[in-house]
Amino acid sequence: xxxxxxxxxxxxxxxxxxxxxxxxxxxxxxxxxxxxxxxxxxxxxxxxxxxxxxxxxxxxxxxxxxxxxxxxxxxxxxxxxxxxxxxxxxxxxxxxxxxxxxxxxxxxxxxxxxxxxxxxxxxxxxxxxxxxxxxxxxxxxxxxxxxxxxxxxxxxxxxxxxxxxxxxxxxxxxxxxxxxxxxxxxxxxxxxxxxxxxxxxxxxxxxxxxxxxxxxxxxxxxxxxxxxxxxxxxxxxxxxxxxxxxxxxxxxxxxxxxxxxxxxxxxxxxxxxxxxxxxxxxxxxxxxxxxxxxxxxxxxxxxxxxxxxxxxxxxxxxxxxxxxxxxxxxxxxxxxxxxxxxxxxxxxxxxxxxxxxxxxxxxxxxxxxxxxxxxxxxxxxxxxxxxxxxxxxxxxxxxxxxxxxxxxxxxxxxxxxxxxxxxxxxxxxxxxxxxxxxxxxxxxxxxxxxxxxxxxxxxxxxxxxxxxxxxxxxxxxxxxxxxxxxxx
Numbered sequence: 062x063x064x065x066x067x068x069x070x071x072x073x074x075x076x077x078x079x080x081x082x083x084x085x086x087x088x089x090x091x092x093x094x095x096x097x098x099x100x101x102x103x104x105x106x107x108x109x110x111x112x113x114x115x116x117x118x119x120x121x122x123x124x125x126x127x128x129x130x131x132x133x134x135x136x137x138x139x140x141x142x143x144x145x146x147x148x149x150x151x152x153x154x155x156x157x158x159x160x161x162x163x164x165x166x167x168x169x170x171x172x173x174x175x176x177x178x179x180x181x182x183x184x185x186x187x188x189x190x191x192x193x194x195x196x197x198x199x200x201x202x203x204x205x206x207x208x209x210x211x212x213x214x215x216x217x218x219x220x221x222x223x224x225x226x227x228x229x230x231x232x233x234x235x236x237x238x239x240x241x242x243x244x245x246x247x248x249x250x251x252x253x254x255x256x257x258x259x260x261x262x263x264x265x266x267x268x269x270x271x272x273x274x275x276x277x278x279x280x281x282x283x284x285x286x287x288x289x290x291x292x293x294x295x296x297x298x299x300x301x302x303x304x305x306x307x308x309x310x311x312x313x314x315x316x317x318x319x320x321x322x323x324x325x326x327x328x329x330x331x332x333x334x335x336x337x338x339x340x341x342x343x344x345x346x347x348x349x350x351x352x353x354x355x356x357x358x359x360x361x362x363x364x365x366x367x368x369x370x371x372x373x374x375x376x377x378x379x380x381x382x383x384x385x386x387x388x389x390x391x392x393x394x395x396x397x398x399x400x401x402x403x404x405x406x407x408x409x410x411x412x413x414x415x416x417x418x419x420x421x422x423x424x425x426x427x428x429x430x431x432x433x434x435x436x437x438x439x440x441x442x443x444x445x446x447x448x449x450x451x452x453x454x455x456x457x458x459x460x461x462x463x464x465x466x467x468x469x470x471x472x473x474x475x476x477x478x479x480x481x482x483x484x485x486x487x488x489x490x491x492x493x494x495x496x497x498x499x500x501x502x503x504x505x506x507x508x509x510x511x512x513x514x515x516x517x518x519x520x521x522x523x524x525x526x527x528x529x530x531x532x533x534x535x536x537x538x539x540x541x542x543x544x545x546x547x548x549x
Contacts, residue, residue: 062158062244065185069374071208073474073511074460074476074540075131075412075460075505075540076348076383076540079475079476079540080475080505082477083475083477083504083507084504084505086088086422086476086477086478087477087499088505089254090127090128090464091127092443093127094123094126094128096139096246096342097126097127098123098126098127099375100336100417103416106538111152112119112222112431113370116229117266120477123424124500125299128154128477130158130159130160132159132480132481132484133155133159133160133162133424134153134155134159134162134485135342135481135484135485136482136496137162137332138150138151138153138488138493139151139164141168142171143183143184143185144176144178144183145173145178145183145184145394145425145516146170146172146173146178146181146514146516146517146518146521147171147172147173147521148170148171148176148493149168149169149170150167150168150169150170150171150488150493151164151167151168151169152164152165152166152168152169153169154505155514166358169489169491170491170493171480171491171493172491172492172493172496172521172524172525173493174492174493174494174511174512174513174525175493175494175495175510175512176509176512176514177348177379177381177512178383178512178514178516179351179352179380179381179443179468179512179514179515180351180352180357180381180382180383180423180427180439180440180514180515181383181439181514181515181516182381182383182384182423182547183383183516184383184516186383186422186423186426188312188422188425188426188431188444189383189419189422189423189426190376190434192418192421192422193415193418193419193422194349194415194418195418196216196394196415196418197414197415198415199414200214200216200414200415201409201414202413202414202415203304203410203412203413203414204408204411204413204414205410206410206411207406207407207409207410207411208234208406208407208409208411209400209401209406209410211412212411214411214414214417215409216395216414216418216421217235217411217412217414217417217419219421220235220417220420220421220424221233221234221235221388222426223390223421223424223425224376224390224420226392226427227358227424228346228350228358228359228361228366228368228374228376228390228391229358229361229369229421230368230374230390230391231392231393231396231511232390232391232392232393232395232396232397233388233389233390233391233396234388234389234399234400234403234406235378235386235387235388235412235417236386236387236388236389236405236409237385237386237405237407237409237410237411237412237413237416238385238387238409239266239347239377239378239379239386239387239443240265240266240345240388241266241270241387241405241409242256242266242375242377242387242388242389242405243266243267243269243270243345243375244266244269244270244273245270245404245405245409246270246373246375246389246399246403246405247267247270247273247274247314247343247509248270248274249274249399249402249403249404250274250277251271251274251312252274252275252276252299253275253276253311254276254301254306254308254309254313255274255276255277255308255309255310255311256276256277256278256279256308256311257271257274257276257277257278257279257311257312257313257314258278258279258280258289258292258293258296258297258311258312258313258314258340259271259279259280259281260280260281260283260284260314260315260319260326261277261280261281261282261313262283262316262319262322262347263282263314263315263316263322263345264316264320264347267314269426270412271314272498276312277294277301277302278369281291281501283319283322284319284324284326284327285303285327285328286327286331286333286334289313289331289334290334290337290338293311293313293334293338293340294338296308297311297338298328302309310341311338311340311341312340312341312342312343313331313334313335313340313341313342313343314343314345314466315331315342315343315344315345316345316346316347316348316349316351317344317345317346317347317348317350317353317359317360317363318346318347318348318352318360318464318467318469319348319355320347320348320350320510321470321471321497321501321502321508321510322462322463323455323463323468323469323470323471323510324363324464324467325349325353325360325363325463325464325466325467326344326349326360328360328361328366328371328470329364329365329366331373332366332370335370336370341372341373342343342370342371342372342373342375343372343373343375343542344360344361344371344374344375345375345376346359346360346374346376347375347376347380347387348380348468348469349363349376350376350377350380350381351380351381351427351440352380352440352443352466352467352468353359353467355437355441356399356427356437356438357381357427357440359374361374361377363449363466369476372392372395373389373390373391374389374390374391375388375389375390376388376390378416378419378420381423382417382419382420382423382424383419383423384414384417384419384420384423385412385413385536386412386416386417386420394477397464414517423436426428427439427440427515439515440514440515443458443468443513443514443515444466446468446513446514446515446517446519446522447466447467447468447470448465448466449522450469450470450511450513450522450525450526451470453526454470454472454511454529457473457526457529457530457533457539458533458539458540459529459533459538459539459540460473460538460540461473462508462509468513468514469510469511469512470510470511471497471508471509471510471511472508472510472511472536473506473507473508473536473540474496474498474507474508474509474536474538475505475506475507475540476507477498477499477507478499479507479536479538480498480507481496481534482535482536483496483509483532483538484496484509486531486532486535486536487529487532490528490531490532491528492524492525492528492529494509494510494511495509495510495511495512496508496509497509498539
């Protein structure tokens with residue numbers, strides 16, 4: 062078998078023949094793609110306007126034309142209902158070899174294994190929904206202004222105070238978009254002369270923010286605290302490039318749960334390193350806040366780390382709270398600074414009031430403000446569902462990633478041909494899944510990312526297992542069984 066090191070703790074193991082098959086598949090796609098492009102070039106069908114350079118990168122357009130379009134129907138599937146445990150997926154067809162998709166006017170009711178609806182707040186809730194409707198009637202859809210102008214309302218400040226208290230920090234600021242929470246905050250914290258140490262599997266929003274900052278960035282092996290310390294020690298001793306002056310500041314950026322792996326950050330070890338070398342720590346809890354820990358307080362609670370040891374805590378409201386936007390939590394001085402300089406505060410339209418109230422009421426429910434234990438029960442139900450489902454998938458002989466309690470569990474597909482086959486097979490049998498391939502993952506590590514919700518019943522998950530078992534046989538996904546045979 063061939064081992065690919067994607068993590069210090071986890072080795073993705075696949076047979077050599079599987080790896081060779083994946084390389085062969087991509088080679089064929091690449092070869093026939095170039096033959097196809099040559100044909101169209103000779104016929105003069107792909108030319109830029111006279112005197113103009115191509116507006117898109119030829120390499121990126123090549124991938125879109127020859128690989129993505131073949132299985133485009135597996136992505137961007139529109140829905141016409143709330144993303145609850147079951148939802149309605151709209152039917153589509155194509156008359157131009159998948160270049161464009163047309164709605165058919167039909168829909169299919171499917172089990173939802175793709176949405177980030179960890180605590181089940183995405184659909185109507187007897188506690189949250191009436192409050193959201195009341196807020197809509199009072200404040201309208203939008204404040205039509207940035208937070209620094211006329212976009213701050215009492216419900217915005219209420220949410221910020223509630224978030225800060227929930228995660229154990231002094232203050233918080235909320236933004237209207239989760240991606241922008243990272244991409245506009247990081248450049249406000251670091252710049253030229255600063256050093257950023259970023260996990261190799263950090264989200265694209267972090268990558269965008271670091272690039273925009275102008276800071277020097279060093280990538281460390283995913284979740285490898287020892288490798289992080291080695292890079293940190295070396296870069297501190299070398300200083301800034303050319304001048305060798307000390308770094309103005311050092312920022313370590315990690316995630317609570319890594320969204321493509323379902324793995325929890327080695328937070329305790331990283332906190333020890335950041336203290337030892339006097340670096341700042343930025344923790345992205347987009348997938349872990351609300352989902353990890355007995356009370357849903359995220360990676361710090363799960364790993365037994367004092368929130369005061371994490372300098373900047375980021376999270377989003379799209380995964381566990383059924384809303385939109387994100388937050389940054391930290392010391393009062395830090396948050397006040399961000400309110401004055403971060404583009405998300407100065408220029409972006411404030412978070413929609415009904416969306417704000419959805420988060421506030423969801424948090425209040427988790428904290429028991431309704432006088433019940435329904436909020437905490439959701440978190441326990443999520444953990445029970447996730448842990449049971451992951452173990453059942455493993456019993457089927459599937460390669461499954463992810464840590465205990467994580468609601469994200471990738472099923473490894475490896476071959477590009479199996480991306481479309483698995484997705485279509487499941488959809489035909491009323492199970493909607495998300496599939497991911499290169500370049501979003503390494504070339505050999507295509508996968509289907511399953512997201513579990515507290516809204517799923519045991520009957521829902523048993524139905525999903527039945528369909529996935531059939532799909533595993535049809536697509537030959539039992540790699541664990543193959544490995545056992547190889548080792549006899």
